[in-house]
Amino acid sequence: MKNLPIVTLKPGKDxxxxxxxxxxxxxxxxxxxxxxxxxxxVLVQDSFGTxxxxxxxxxxxxxxxxxxxGEIQLDETFWNTSIFNxxxxxxRIGFPSEKTNIFRLVHGEGDGLPGLIVDVYADTxxxxxxxxxxxxxxxxxxxxxxxxxxxxxxxxxDKSAEAIGAQEGNGxxxxxxxxxxCFENGKQFDIDFVTGQKTGFFIDQRDNRSLLGNYxxxxxxxxxxxYSGGFSVYxxxxxxxxxxxxxxxxxxxxxxxxxxxxxxxxxENHTSVQGDVMEWIKQNEAKFDVVVLDPPAFAxxxxxxHRAVQxxxxxxxxxxxxxxxxxxxxxxxxxxxxxxxxxxxxVTAAAIESGREVVLxxxxxxxADHPVSLFHPEGxxxxxLVLLVK
Numbered sequence: 001m002k003n004l005p006i007v008t009l010k011p012g013k014d015x016x017x018x019x020x021x022x023x024x025x026x027x028x029x030x031x032x033x034x035x036x037x038x039x040x041x042v043l044v045q046d047s048f049g050t051x052x053x054x055x056x057x058x059x060x061x062x063x064x065x066x067x068x069x070g071e072i073q074l075d076e077t078f079w080n081t082s083i084f085n086x087x088x089x090x091x092r093i094g095f096p097s098e099k100t101n102i103f104r105l106v107h108g109e110g111d112g113l114p115g116l117i118v119d120v121y122a123d124t125x126x127x128x129x130x131x132x133x134x135x136x137x138x139x140x141x142x143x144x145x146x147x148x149x150x151x152x153x154x155x156x157x158d159k160s161a162e163a164i165g166a167q168e169g170n171g172x173x174x175x176x177x178x179x180x181x182c183f184e185n186g187k188q189f190d191i192d193f194v195t196g197q198k199t200g201f202f203i204d205q206r207d208n209r210s211l212l213g214n215y216x217x218x219x220x221x222x223x224x225x226x227y228s229g230g231f232s233v234y235x236x237x238x239x240x241x242x243x244x245x246x247x248x249x250x251x252x253x254x255x256x257x258x259x260x261x262x263x264x265x266x267x268e269n270h271t272s273v274q275g276d277v278m279e280w281i282k283q284n285e286a287k288f289d290v291v292v293l294d295p296p297a298f299a300x301x302x303x304x305x306h307r308a309v310q311x312x313x314x315x316x317x318x319x320x321x322x323x324x325x326x327x328x329x330x331x332x333x334x335x336x337x338x339x340x341x342x343x344x345x346x347v348t349a350a351a352i353e354s355g356r357e358v359v360l361x362x363x364x365x366x367x368a369d370h371p372v373s374l375f376h377p378e379g380x381x382x383x384x385l386v387l388l389v390k
Contacts, residue, residue, distance in 0.1 A: 003034075004034065004041060004042060004043050004054075005032065005033060005034030005035065005036035005040060005042045005043070005057065006032070006033045006034060006042065006043050006044075006045055007024065007029055007031075007032050007042050007043065007044045007045070007057070007063070007064055008029070008030045008031045008032070008033070008045050008046075008047065008049075009024070009028050009029060009030060009044065009045065009046055009047060009052075010028055010029065010030040010047065011030075011047040013028035013029075013030075014046040014047070014052060016028070017044060017052050017053055017066060017069070018052065019375055020069055020373070020375040020376075021375050021376055022053075022055070022065055022066040022067075022109050022112075022114045022373075022375075022376060023062045023064075023065060023066070023114070023376075024044055024053075024055070024062070024063050024064035024065075024066065025061060025062060025063065026060070026061055026062075026063045029063060030047065036057040037057075038057070038058055038059060038132045039056055039057065039058060039131070039132030039133040039135065039136040040056070040057045040133070041054065041055070041056065041057070041074050041133070042054070042055060042056075042057045042064060043071060044064055044066065051070065051071045052069065052070070053066040053067075053068060053069050053070065054066070054067060054068045054070070054071055054072050054074065055067050055068075055114075055133075056114075056115060056131055056132070056133025056134065057133065058131055058132050058133065065114035065115050065131055065133065066114070067112065067113060067114065068112075074137070076140060076143075076144075079137070079140050079141055079143075079144040080144045080147055080148065082111075082112065082113060082144070083105075083106070083141070083144040083145055083147075083148045084144075084147075084148040085111075086105050086106050086111050086113075086118075086148075087105065087148045087149065087150075087152075089111075089371070090103060090105060090369055093368045093369055095120075095369060096120070096152065099183055099184075099185055099186040100183055100184050100185055100186075100206075101120070101121075101122045101180075101182060101183055102119075102120065102121055102122075102182050102183065102184045102189070102191070102201060102203055102206075103119070103120050103203065103369045104117070104118070104119050104120070104203050104204075104369040104370055105118040105119065105120050105125060105145070105369075106118035107369065107370045107371055107379070108130070108379065109373055109376045109378075109379050110370065110371035110372050110373055110376070110379045111371060112373075113134075114131070115129060115130045115131030115133060115134040116128075116129060116130070116131075116134045116141070117129075117130065117199065118141075118145065119193075119199040119200070119201070119203055120152075120153065121182045121191045121193060121200065121201070122178060122180035122181060122182045122183075123152065123153060123154040123155060123178050123180045124153070124154070124155040124156070124157060124175070124178050124180070124193070125145050125149070125153045125155070125156045125157070126156075126157045126159055126193045126199040126200060127141060127142070127145075127156060127157065127158050127159065127160065127173070128158075128159050128160055128163055128198070128199050129158075129160040129163060129164060130160075130163050130164065131164070132164060134160075135160050135164055135166060138158055138160065138173060139173065142156045142158075142173040142174055146174060154175050154178065155172060155174060155175030155176060155177075155178050156172065156173045156174040156175060157170070157171070157172050157173070157193060157194075158170055158171060158172070158173050159193060159194075159199055159200075170194070177194075182201075184203075184206055184209075184230075185206070185209075185210060185234075187233050187234065187237060187263055188259075188262050188263055189201060189228065189230070189233070189259050189262075190228075190255065190258050190259055190262060191228075192228075192255065195251070196228070196251075196255070197227065201228060201230075202227060202228075202230060202294075203367075203369070203370075204334075204366040204367065204370050204382050205230060205231070205294065205332075205382075206367050207364075207367045208330065208332075208364050208384055209230050209231055209233075209234040210234065211330075211362065211364070211386070212231055212234055212235060212238075212290070212292065212330060213234045213235065213237065213238035214238070215290050215328045215386075216234070216235035216236075216238045216239065216240040216243075216290055217238050217239040217240065218239060218240070218241055219235075219240055219241060219288075219289035219290050220240070220241060220242050220243075220244075220286065220287075220288045220289045220290070220324070221235040221240045221242070221243045221244070221288060221289065221290045221291075221292070222243075222244050222246070222281075222286075222288040222290070222291045222292065223235070223243060223244070223245045223246070223292045223294075224246050224247075224277045224280075224281070224291070224292060224293055224294070224295075224319075225246075225247055225277060225293070225294050225295045225296065226245035226246060226247045226252060226253075226256050226272075226292075226294075227247060227249075227252045227255070227256070227294075228252065228255040228256055228259055229245055229255065229256030229257075229259045229260055229272075230259075231292045231294070231330075232245045232256060232259075232260060232270065233259050233260060233263050233265075235290070236260065236263070236265045236269065236270060237263065240269070240290075241269060242269050242270070242271075243269065243270045243271075244270075244271050244272075244273065244286075244288070245260075245270070245271070245272045245273070246272070246273040246274075246275060246277055246280055247272075247274065247277075248274065248275065248276055248277070249274070250274055253272045253273070253274045256272050257272050260272075277295070277315075278314070278315060278318060281318050281319060281322055282318060282322075284322070287322070287323065287324035287325075287327075288322075288323060288324060288327065289323075289324050289327050289328065290327065290328045290329075290330070291319050291322075291323050291327065291328075291329050291330070292330045293315055293316065293319055293329070293330065293331040293332060294330070294332045295311075295312075295315065295332070295333075296334070297333075297334050297335040297336070298311045298312060298333070298335050298338075304337075305337050305338065308335055308337070308338055309338065309342065309346050312333060312338070312343065312346045312347070312350075313346050313347075313349050313350045313353070314350075315350075316329075316331055316346070316347050316350035316351075317350040317351075317353045317354045319331070320350060320351060320354035320356050320358065320387075320389050321354050321355075321356070323389050325389075325390065326388065326389070326390055327388075327389045328361075328386065328387070328388060328389075329385075329386070329387040329389055330364075330384065330385075330386050331347060331384065331385050331387065332364070332382065332383065332384040332385075333382075333383045333384075334381055334382050334383075335381075336378060336381045338383070339383075340363075340380070340383045343383045343385075344383075344385065347385055347387070351387075351389075354389075356389050356390060357389075357390040358387050358388065358389050358390070359387065359388040359390065360385060360386075360387060361386045361387065361388055362384075362385070362386035363384070363385060364382075364383070364384030364385065364386065365380060365382055365383065365384065366380070366381070366382040370382075
């Protein structure tokens with residue numbers, strides 16, 4: 001392709017891209033020709049001049065995000081094909097369905113589109129760009145979603161402003177705010193993608209919420225960092241005697257109460273509490289049979305890794321000390337820099353300090369509509385353990 005800027009790698013620094021890892025780090029680059037602007041499409045070459053990939057350029061540690069391993073034009077055909085393939089994969093997984101019309105359509109590197117997240121809520125697709133290049137392509141991405149959606153998608157909302165610091169702000173690229181009801185496994189949820197966290201709902205916990213239901217019947221359940229009350233709704237739907245939901249955010253508590261109500265449950269067996277989770281667990285005397293620890297990412301960068309590990313250990317130790325005898329603990333980490341092995345070691349350390357005997361029942365991760373490339377293990381960000389605390 002003529003006139004595209006070229007990123008040339010240092011000798012021996014092409015192993016990663018040849019193994020289909022989509023990130024080109026700044027330290028691997030020998031030269032950059034053509035003076036690319038932020039978000040520009042560039043070619044990546046090895047030290048001998050062989051083209052290895054086409055991607056988006058951005059100043060920083062990850063300098064290029066590769067969208068195609070080889071040379072290709074990132075035109076309308078590319079985007080239509082890419083988004084169509086994402087829809088086809090979701091159809092094979094089973095989305096959308098009569099009971100579930102909430103799903104992730106595009107999961108960044110796992111779908112070969114690094115820097116792009118697209119979540120579907122009924123008839124609305126919410127785009128969140130995590131790179132300048134994706135943000136610059138958002139209009140053509142919107143058209144590709146509408147084309148490939150084949151009537152499923154009527155509205156496309158861009159929620160990239162916070163992720164990349166865009167000056168334009170968020171807003172609809174097509175359509176308008178919809179009243180179409182959103183369902184997950186037959187449970188209805190009010191999704192606030194305009195002012196809510198991330199794209200509006202933590203879709204990645206779908207399978208884990210279902211598993212929680214298996215343990216909730218007839219039990220006292222505590223859902224910490226509850227956000228919009230997903231785990232709480234599932235516990236109530238499966239016959240929990242009582243559920244308590246806690247979050248530091250007033251808006252989260254309002255969302256939780258709304259979702260509990262629209263699914264037909266009352267305050268007789270559900271209470272919401274706004275407060276600090278750690279302090280509340282320490283001071284609360286009730287012995288819950290099932291406890292969910294689903295905190296926000298304690299570490300978003302390597303510099304915060306040690307502090308995050310200590311926070312996970314304190315939180316899990318406190319929960320283990322307080323949970324009822326033979327209680328079930330669902331504990332999670334969504335911090336990408338805390339890998340699966342480190343998280344398990346951290347929870348083990350917490351168990352040792354708690355003085356309780358603890359047994360591992362399940363190891364959890366994100367669902368199939370959040371695919372992970374085998375060549376990009378960083379995409380497996382959600383780690384979870386289900387523990388029996390004796």
